[in-house]
Amino acid sequence: MRLLIVGFGFIGRELVKALRDKMSFLRSIDRDFKVVGIVDSKGYLYNGKGIDIDDLNKITRLSEHRDYKLGGTALDLLGQNLCDIMVEATPTNIKDGEPGLTHIRLALSRGIHVITPNKGPLVLAFRELMNLAERNECALLYEGAVAGAIPVFSLVRECLQGDKIVRLSGILNGTTNYILSRMFFEEISFEIALKEAQEKGIAERDPSYDIDGIDAACKLVILANALMGREARLNDVRIVGIRGITQEAISLAKRANYAIKLIGTIDRGLEVAPKLVPINHPICVHGTLNAIHIETDLAREITLVGYGAGKETISAILNDLITVLRKRGMSKFSSPKIV
Amino acid sequence: MTLALADKPGQLLRALEPIAKNGGNIISIIHERDKPVEGYVPVSLVVDFPSRQNFRNAINELKNLGIAVIKSEEVVEKVRLTFILIGITDLKKIIESRIEGVEIIGLEILTPSLNKVSIKLDVETHAEAVNILVDHLRRLAEDQNALLIAPIYA
Numbered sequence: 001m002r003l004l005i006v007g008f009g010f011i012g013r014e015l016v017k018a019l020r021d022k023m024s025f026l027r028s029i030d031r032d033f034k035v036v037g038i039v040d041s042k043g044y045l046y047n048g049k050g051i052d053i054d055d056l057n058k059i060t061r062l063s064e065h066r067d068y069k070l071g072g073t074a075l076d077l078l079g080q081n082l083c084d085i086m087v088e089a090t091p092t093n094i095k096d097g098e099p100g101l102t103h104i105r106l107a108l109s110r111g112i113h114v115i116t117p118n119k120g121p122l123v124l125a126f127r128e129l130m131n132l133a134e135r136n137e138c139a140l141l142y143e144g145a146v147a148g149a150i151p152v153f154s155l156v157r158e159c160l161q162g163d164k165i166v167r168l169s170g171i172l173n174g175t176t177n178y179i180l181s182r183m184f185f186e187e188i189s190f191e192i193a194l195k196e197a198q199e200k201g202i203a204e205r206d207p208s209y210d211i212d213g214i215d216a217a218c219k220l221v222i223l224a225n226a227l228m229g230r231e232a233r234l235n236d237v238r239i240v241g242i243r244g245i246t247q248e249a250i251s252l253a254k255r256a257n258y259a260i261k262l263i264g265t266i267d268r269g270l271e272v273a274p275k276l277v278p279i280n281h282p283i284c285v286h287g288t289l290n291a292i293h294i295e296t297d298l299a300r301e302i303t304l305v306g307y308g309a310g311k312e313t314i315s316a317i318l319n320d321l322i323t324v325l326r327k328r329g330m331s332k333f334s335s336p337k338i339v
Numbered sequence: 340m341t342l343a344l345a346d347k348p349g350q351l352l353r354a355l356e357p358i359a360k361n362g363g364n365i366i367s368i369i370h371e372r373d374k375p376v377e378g379y380v381p382v383s384l385v386v387d388f389p390s391r392q393n394f395r396n397a398i399n400e401l402k403n404l405g406i407a408v409i410k411s412e413e414v415v416e417k418v419r420l421t422f423i424l425i426g427i428t429d430l431k432k433i434i435e436s437r438i439e440g441v442e443i444i445g446l447e448i449l450t451p452s453l454n455k456v457s458i459k460l461d462v463e464t465h466a467e468a469v470n471i472l473v474d475h476l477r478r479l480a481e482d483q484n485a486l487l488i489a490p491i492y493a
Contacts, residue, residue, distance in 0.1 A: 169491065244486040248449040248457035249425050253488075256421055256459065263491055275491040276421055283491075 006074045006103055007089035008040035018314045020053045030325045037077050043070040078106045088116040097121040108132040115320040117144030117313050123218045126225040141320035146219040147290040149312035150304045156227050163296035165228050169265040172219040174288035174308040175203045175210035176242050176262045181286035183250045184259055212241035213272040220264040240273040259284055343379040343407040357400035361393045415465045426455040426485035440468045
């Protein structure tokens, strides 16, 4: 199968590195697997016979490569079905989902499998994209979009097929978990903890997306729609961020054996808010870790803990890729039915 | 509850039916055969019902079957919850709020000079009143531009 990578930022670059390291393993599943194109914001690299990934080691910008076409876009390549799988890793945009949404719509409508960690399109148009994938008998996989390396979607799809999820909750944002954990363990103020996070690159210069709970809310919407059959929108989430949390509040909680964590919950409604979590609750993890707590009718309670962002997301993308490569013989790639 | 069952075969089975039908989960049964009273055997049961209504329905059905209920006692499961409020300016409103079945059992206040007031509130209530309590505290906090931190799953 022929892979197109759209987006050559942090994720795109790390993905190429991982593909280089795992190429022989991937070729053992699909002998003809090759990367045929990589698209960045200014153009693309394309070679129908396969791009030499090792070559990419030597260049810092795609435009330095001899096969680079300035001004070309992903739409040119998708429109001509020059690939079988697309990894869509452009920056997430929750206002209109672009450019990812257009890329994904076009790819799916042409029967091209889509793998994406890009939250924007999934938050804005989940049901539409899933229906498009189903109609065109191709895959839409998004393990990397929520809690990076934690394989929550794969777990539910493969291992909880007979279960009905009754409630789902989680620590879905590593930045806010880092800040709250530092406040908890080092007894520092919110402002100092935030500054520390920014210096370490764990928080952005404008951290509002994370600390105001928007990022967690986006992930909650995707989880609700994908795993619990909801038709949720971002507006449906009651959001309270961590800006107002004081060191005193954290101390009062700590003395009573609670930690304050930013928790996303899907129950009757959707909510992201700081909550008091008992220290010994399995969801009570620290640092940049994420945790997802699934309550079902049969398995009762399962907690997944892992890293939510950064390089670890590549694990999820690669797993989705291998899933598609393994199933390429199947004529129909259908999405799991919700119990 | 303590029932008086006629000392005949099948009486216990008859009594268990309305209990089971109303979702009762038997915790213990003490069948005091050595203490018969006028041909009736006292049987003490501890049963867990999903709600007060279920319990009352079971008692009514037992009475309709002609089974004497000598004693019945409702022990409502109490729940202890901790809340934290940040930025409350009118503490009186919290202390004076009265919700049926809710008791404030602890209050801790930190008033740092340069920061907002943080309050830890410990309450005891029964399971059915939790939602009402959370809504009440949430509205109270909103009215004062304060932040309510509730326990997970409350």
